[in-house]
Amino acid sequence: MKTKLLQLGQVFVSLLILFSCIGNDPERPLGEYDRGILIMNEGSFGSNDGEVYHLNPSTNELKPDIFEAANGRPFAGLLEDMVNEDDKMYLIANTGKVEIVNPGDFKSLGAVTSGLDQPRSLTVNSGKLFISDYGPYDANFKTPSSYIAVVRNTLGGTVSKKIAVSRKPEDLISFGKFILVAGSEEGKVEVIDAEKEELVKSIEVEGNPSQFFEIDGKIYLFSSKADEVVIYSFHLDNFTLATSNWYPIANATGKIALSNSNTLYILTSSGWPNYEDGIGVLPLFGTSLQPKWYEGSGFYGIGIDSSKEEIYVANANGFQGNGTITVLDKSRNTVRTFDVGRGPSGFMMK
Amino acid sequence: MILLVWAFTFFGSDIQKIDTVGLQEIEVISPAYERFGQGQKSIKWSQKDLEAYQSRSLADLLVDQSPVFIRSYGPGMLASPSFRGSSAGHTAVFWNGIPLNSPSLGQSDFSLLPVFAIDQASLQFGSSGALLGNEAIGGSVNLKSQAGFQEKSSLLLSQEFSSFGNYQTNVKGSISGKKLALQSKIYHQFAANKYPFRNLALPGTPIQEQDHAQVIQKGIVTDLNWRISDNKSLKTSIWLHQAEREIQPPMGSSTQDFQEDQALRWSMNYEVFKKKSTLAFQSGLVREELIFNGIENNTSQFILGGAWDYFPTEQLSFHSGARITLVKGDLSTYAATDERLEIFQSAKYSPTNRLSLSLNLRQLGYGDQLVPLIPGAGLDWTFLEQKNQSLELKISAGRGFKVPTLNDRFWSPGGNPELLPENSWNVESGLHWKKNSFSQSLTFYSMNVDNWIIWLPQGSFWSPQNIRKVRSDGVEYQGSMKFKTGAVDWISQWQYSLNRAVSLVGISQNDPSLGKQLPYTPRHQAGLSLQAQVQRFSIQAQTNYTGERKITADNPRTLSPFFLADLGISYTGFSISKIQIPLQVRIQNLLNTQYQVIYLRPMPGRSIHFTISFQL
Numbered sequence: 003m004k005t006k007l008l009q010l011g012q013v014f015v016s017l018l019i020l021f022s023c024i025g026n027d028p029e030r031p032l033g034e035y036d037r038g039i040l041i042m043n044e045g046s047f048g049s050n051d052g053e054v055y056h057l058n059p060s061t062n063e064l065k066p067d068i069f070e071a072a073n074g075r076p077f078a079g080l081l082e083d084m085v086n087e088d089d090k091m092y093l094i095a096n097t098g099k100v101e102i103v104n105p106g107d108f109k110s111l112g113a114v115t116s117g118l119d120q121p122r123s124l125t126v127n128s129g130k131l132f133i134s135d136y137g138p139y140d141a142n143f144k145t146p147s148s149y150i151a152v153v154r155n156t157l158g159g160t161v162s163k164k165i166a167v168s169r170k171p172e173d174l175i176s177f178g179k180f181i182l183v184a185g186s187e188e189g190k191v192e193v194i195d196a197e198k199e200e201l202v203k204s205i206e207v208e209g210n211p212s213q214f215f216e217i218d219g220k221i222y223l224f225s226s227k228a229d230e231v232v233i234y235s236f237h238l239d240n241f242t243l244a245t246s247n248w249y250p251i252a253n254a255t256g257k258i259a260l261s262n263s264n265t266l267y268i269l270t271s272s273g274w275p276n277y278e279d280g281i282g283v284l285p286l287f288g289t290s291l292q293p294k295w296y297e298g299s300g301f302y303g304i305g306i307d308s309s310k311e312e313i314y315v316a317n318a319n320g321f322q323g324n325g326t327i328t329v330l331d332k333s334r335n336t337v338r339t340f341d342v343g344r345g346p347s348g349f350m351m352k
Numbered sequence: 353m354i355l356l357v358w359a360f361t362f363f364g365s366d367i368q369k370i371d372t373v374g375l376q377e378i379e380v381i382s383p384a385y386e387r388f389g390q391g392q393k394s395i396k397w398s399q400k401d402l403e404a405y406q407s408r409s410l411a412d413l414l415v416d417q418s419p420v421f422i423r424s425y426g427p428g429m430l431a432s433p434s435f436r437g438s439s440a441g442h443t444a445v446f447w448n449g450i451p452l453n454s455p456s457l458g459q460s461d462f463s464l465l466p467v468f469a470i471d472q473a474s475l476q477f478g479s480s481g482a483l484l485g486n487e488a489i490g491g492s493v494n495l496k497s498q499a500g501f502q503e504k505s506s507l508l509l510s511q512e513f514s515s516f517g518n519y520q521t522n523v524k525g526s527i528s529g530k531k532l533a534l535q536s537k538i539y540h541q542f543a544a545n546k547y548p549f550r551n552l553a554l555p556g557t558p559i560q561e562q563d564h565a566q567v568i569q570k571g572i573v574t575d576l577n578w579r580i581s582d583n584k585s586l587k588t589s590i591w592l593h594q595a596e597r598e599i600q601p602p603m604g605s606s607t608q609d610f611q612e613d614q615a616l617r618w619s620m621n622y623e624v625f626k627k628k629s630t631l632a633f634q635s636g637l638v639r640e641e642l643i644f645n646g647i648e649n650n651t652s653q654f655i656l657g658g659a660w661d662y663f664p665t666e667q668l669s670f671h672s673g674a675r676i677t678l679v680k681g682d683l684s685t686y687a688a689t690d691e692r693l694e695i696f697q698s699a700k701y702s703p704t705n706r707l708s709l710s711l712n713l714r715q716l717g718y719g720d721q722l723v724p725l726i727p728g729a730g731l732d733w734t735f736l737e738q739k740n741q742s743l744e745l746k747i748s749a750g751r752g753f754k755v756p757t758l759n760d761r762f763w764s765p766g767g768n769p770e771l772l773p774e775n776s777w778n779v780e781s782g783l784h785w786k787k788n789s790f791s792q793s794l795t796f797y798s799m800n801v802d803n804w805i806i807w808l809p810q811g812s813f814w815s816p817q818n819i820r821k822v823r824s825d826g827v828e829y830q831g832s833m834k835f836k837t838g839a840v841d842w843i844s845q846w847q848y849s850l851n852r853a854v855s856l857v858g859i860s861q862n863d864p865s866l867g868k869q870l871p872y873t874p875r876h877q878a879g880l881s882l883q884a885q886v887q888r889f890s891i892q893a894q895t896n897y898t899g900e901r902k903i904t905a906d907n908p909r910t911l912s913p914f915f916l917a918d919l920g921i922s923y924t925g926f927s928i929s930k931i932q933i934p935l936q937v938r939i940q941n942l943l944n945t946q947y948q949v950i951y952l953r954p955m956p957g958r959s960i961h962f963t964i965s966f967q968l
Contacts, residue, residue: 078553078604320808323906
């Protein structure tokens with residue numbers, strides 16, 4: 003789950019205003035899926051059964067497989083990320099393609115179907131798509147040839163250039179003509195000039211940087227270490243680190259959700275042998291840190307509906323079938339649960 | 353010349369009590385699973401039955417002529433069997449009595465078992481751990497290759513040309529005297545598999561040509577049958593097989609995976625006939641190498657065993673023995689060994705020609721674990737026998753088990769050494785009616801599989817656990833008929849199976865899969881074949897129906913049912929001098945049905961296959 007999924011309501015709107023890379027197409031009438039909650043279901047490895055569900059939180063009506071319903075064909079990929087930029091919805095499949103749909107009705111607008119290996123996320127800048135990609139696995143199951151793929155058309159097409167970056171790039175975020183890349187495996191933030199399609203700077207950070215988010219025009223980065231998480235901010239005039247803050251939240255997975263009150267909800271997992279999952283709460287500008295705000299097992303995604311102050315926790319149910327969403331209130335009480343698609347991994351609140 | 357006749361002469365009338373089975377012109381003592389498998393459904397194919405499948409895989413044979421569902425990922429790709437709703441690992445596979453399932457994966461890929469390499473095949477349905485041992489939970493497949501004592505030499509060259517850039521070459525030679533018979537087969541298959549399919553993953557769902565599914569398979573099988581003396585015989589076979597496969601990605605993926613499989617299989621059976629008994633010693637070796645994208649995994653199994661059959665009276669027979677299996681795995685993430693010792697005992701009592709009862713027991717230990725005693729029992733009772741018809745009742749009950757695979761126990765990370773064996777109970781009852789050349793059978797079964805192992809995500813990796821419990825019930829109906837109209841000889845076979853296989857225990861109490869049909873397990877399957885022969889000209893039609901399959905355990909997405917039809921025409925009247933030249937044209941998927949057995953794995957449409965053979 004990527005930053006774009008965490009940009010909630012107002013934050014998302016502010017992004018649209020702030021970043022010049024966002025297009026200024028004529029206004030279009032709101033579609034059914036322009037409101038509500040989009041639930042990203044990753045799908046199961048080898049099955050390519052990723053899909054998007056839509057929830058109307060007012061009526062609790064849940065629509066399954068909205069991509070297939072709109073286009074008469076399955077999504078056919080493992081859905082890694084959803085990015086809503088340039089008045090388009092980009093569905094990134096880590097199986098090697100990007101589908102581009104109308105955000106209102108999910109009708110297909112285009113696609114990138116070749117030249118990619120394991121795409122992770124995307125941003126639109128200078129009228130182009132920049133797609134982070136792990137690159138191919140080598141014989142040792144490593145990804146030494148990671149890159150940012152450039153597609154010179156926001157409606158898809160062919161990959162025209164691959165910009166080499168550090169191993170396993172994840173999230174991307176645009177600022178002006180520049181793009182910041184979270185290099186998760188080598189602990190780097192790399193800066194790309196979108197116009198020149200070149201890597202112009204590399205910043206060393208601690209841990210495994212995975213997610214960018216934006217508050218009041220500032221860009222922040224979430225990075226996780228074994229026993230703590232680190233939140234960085236940047237000087238956007240020269241792309242240097244502005245602030246670095248460490249917080250004692252152990253076993254963070256890299257999946258986070260940001261509330262309107264600037265509180266991060268962070269998925270954690272102890273891993274082997276006890277497999278204790280949980281949610282840590284980190285007020286970015288407060289002091290009431292709660293490393294174990296909520297505990298359970300099988301957590302695979304998290305989101306926040308700020309309008310209702312409800313936390314959405316996705317459980318993949320072992321990928322044996324469909325996943326389950328548990329909705330919590332601020333007091334950790336279960337409001338409701340419902341089944342969604344296979345491997346639910348993220349949410350987009352609209 | 354005929355082994356049994358020879359044995360009969362030597363031992364007098366006692367040998368008549370040994371169950372025998374026809375095999376070409378020689379008769380041999382039949383395998384224990386046939387003699388002591390009373391009450392269990394079985395299907396058997398002779399060498400002649402297999403002739404029509406000489407350029408095809410065991411998976412194709414089972415799809416056409418059995419109720420076993422084959423989970424096929426594409427032509428030449430992984431094809432794993434599902435007997436009665438069980439998983440691929442719940443099928444025991446033997447070649448000349450040697451287990452073939454990979455000890456690391458716990459299953460066999462049936463697309464890598466060419467029918468040309470074998471001379472006989474049979475299926476045993478249901479759990480029969482007592483008779484067949486490890487992995488015989490849903491059923492078992494027994495393959496046999498054997499040189500026959502035909503007292504002549506023969507040579508066959510067969511070449512098939514097919515659509516999509518595919519072809520296959522088979523060569524078979526045999527020589528036979530009174531004491532020694534030798535047979536060798538060489539095969540080479542090249543399948544470009546460049547077939548068109550509708551790519552559902554792309555905008556506009558264009559028709560594309562499959563471009564990463566090339567398969568090359570080649571191998572050699574040599575069988576030696578040696579009658580050492582009047583009461584001793586030795587059979588040994590060696591099978592080398594190699595496959596190189598581009599792994600066909602699912603629609604929506606552009607992976608370029610490549611897999612190489614190499615196997616060395618060797619079997620040896622030494623038999624000594626005595627007055628009221630036979631002694632049989634068996635040894636075998638299976639070494640496999642699997643290289644996936646350059647990552648190598650090696651396994652080997654060495655088997656040594658012996659069995660003693662005793663026939664004290666006409667009504668009683670006993671079978672007892674022991675087997676040691678040494679397993680070694682040298683895989684990309686671990687190295688492990690496993691030693692297994694099993695002892696088994698079977699008894700059959702036939703108070704009349706119409707009634708036979710059997711009891712089978714097996715005890716197996718592996719590592720420091722002991723699998724609980726595995727029992728099985730069955731009954732065959734022909735309660736109606738008239739001049740031209742008979743009605744037989746079959747009843748059986750038995751347990752099955754599966755030792756966790758090496759990967760289950762030792763894969764790093766995630767392997768779980770504490771896993772218990774999967775185990776099952778199976779009961780079945782069947783009625784078999786024969787009237788002249790018309791026969792029908794109806795079998796009811798019920799099976800419980802407990803401690804079913806599933807791999808679940810545990811943090812950053814997956815780990816297997818004994819979690820699922822499954823109940824499988826069903827009905828299998830099959831029939832056959834031979835008749836003649838004018839100059840035309842007709843043979844027809846048909847079958848239908850109904851299966852309900854559901855999870856009783858899942859990963860949690862609220863597991864949405866509880867009570868729902870297992871994924872990739874059709875409830876309905878049916879097949880009908882019809883063959884007409886006029887002198888040397890014959891035409892065969894084969895149709896199959898496969899019902900809808902669920903993709904996941906909780907059933908929200910289904911794959912549509914599909915109906916397939918094949919048509920074959922053959923003529924065996926050509927010859928040049930002493931060389932016979934049979935010709936065959938086969939059209940597979942005659943109706944050009946677009947279908948997927950596994951979600952997003954397109955299968956080929958209509959294809960034409962032309963085969964010419966030269967037989968001396």
